[in-house]
Every structure is written in structure tokens, then in C-alpha cells.
Amino acid sequence: MLLEINDIHVSFANKSGLFKNDKKHILKGVSFDIMKGECLGIVGESGSGKSTLGRAILGLEKTERGTITFNGSHKRKDWQRELDVVFQDYTTSVNPRFTVFDTISEGLRELNLPKEELRKKIAELLNQVGLDEEHIDRYPHELSGGQLQRVCIARSIGRNPKFI
Structure with a gap:
């Protein structure tokens, strides 16, 4: 259980x-x-x-x-x-000054990956949620609501929790 x-x-x-x-x-x-x-x-x-x-x-x-x-x-x-959570109001769970890379890497700090490996990992996570790697350097205001929600999901699954 x-x-x-x-x-x-x-x-x-x-x-x-x-x-x-x-x-x-x-x-x-x-x-x-x-x-x-x-x-x-x-x-x-x-x-x-x-x-x-x-x-x-x-x-x-x-x-x-x-x-x-x-x-x-x-x-x-x-x-x-x-455990991890993806909040319903995703707009308040991201820093508007952070790029997608920064937002997702917040949850991956514990991995202590070199920047290039971290970028590759984030690109893979974006792909898993249906976003192209081209989104990696964008800011929240440059994304649609659905895209931003997927960034939050990518951040969550990147931590590899047992329960979301």
C-alpha cells in the first residue's frame, strides 16, 4: 500500500x-x-x-x-x-523572474549535476510533458497557461516522487 x-x-x-x-x-x-x-x-x-x-x-x-x-x-x-504537489493555481507557484530552466532546476538541485547535464535532463522532462526544448529559456509570461502548467508538472516529475 x-x-x-x-x-x-x-x-x-x-x-x-x-x-x-x-x-x-x-x-x-x-x-x-x-x-x-x-x-x-x-x-x-x-x-x-x-x-x-x-x-x-x-x-x-x-x-x-x-x-x-x-x-x-x-x-x-x-x-x-x-511526495510532490502540482498546485491548481500554477501561476503562483513559479517565479516570474525565472526561466523554465531555472524553475525546473529548483527541484533538481540535490542531483548536483553539471549545467550541461542538467540542461539535458530538463529538456527530457519538457519532452515528457509535451513541450519542446525551445521552451527552456523562456519566462512564464512567454508561455500559455497550459504550457506553464506542464512546466510545473515537469518540475514535479523531475524530483521523481513516489506520489504526486
Whole structure:
């Protein structure tokens, strides 16, 4: 089992209206498993808790109850480097002053590759997401929204995470 989500509960304090001590329950008893190689899509209406669930898995949102297990471990520090995220609002996850090369190489620093090898690796990643190598020296404002989203995906898969 790659990821086990068991009975996750997340709620937020209701800070408006007459009942300020009320809680708004966002996630109640969410459970599912993901096996290695499996793909899971989570769908729902706006405000239904999809992003909150993702944030809870990443440790960005505190859970009130339940467990999150990755590769058999409950300790987030054991596995947080094996997860990566591609945010829905990709425009805020890239530095407008960075080229595509700079953006993707951020996630590859740990490899300590010489610049030419790094450039080749980034070109391969761009190819994997359907972008030509000619995009490597472009800035975010020179790309379409779809191209920029693919740059973010390339950055993520370049880190070779077990779970995106």
C-alpha cells in the first residue's frame, strides 16, 4: 500500500454569525487506499473539501482525527520528500523572474549535476510533458497557461516522487 487515508476529520472554527464557537466540518471520516501505480481522481463541488484533503495529506492542514500512512509509516518526516504537489493555481507557484530552466532546476538541485547535464535532463522532462526544448529559456509570461502548467508538472516529475 502506497498511501492509506483512514477516517480523516478536518473542521474549521466558524468565526462569523451568532454561533462563533461552532465548527464547520469539512472532512468527516474520509478513508481510501492507493496502491503503487494506481491513479485516483477526487471530484466534488467547490468547497467540498478536495483541496483540504490534499493539504491534510501534505501536512499543511491539521487533522482532528484519523491517520495518514505512506509506505507503512505514520511519521511525515519519513516520507515528506517522497511526495510532490502540482498546485491548481500554477501561476503562483513559479517565479516570474525565472526561466523554465531555472524553475525546473529548483527541484533538481540535490542531483548536483553539471549545467550541461542538467540542461539535458530538463529538456527530457519538457519532452515528457509535451513541450519542446525551445521552451527552456523562456519566462512564464512567454508561455500559455497550459504550457506553464506542464512546466510545473515537469518540475514535479523531475524530483521523481513516489506520489504526486
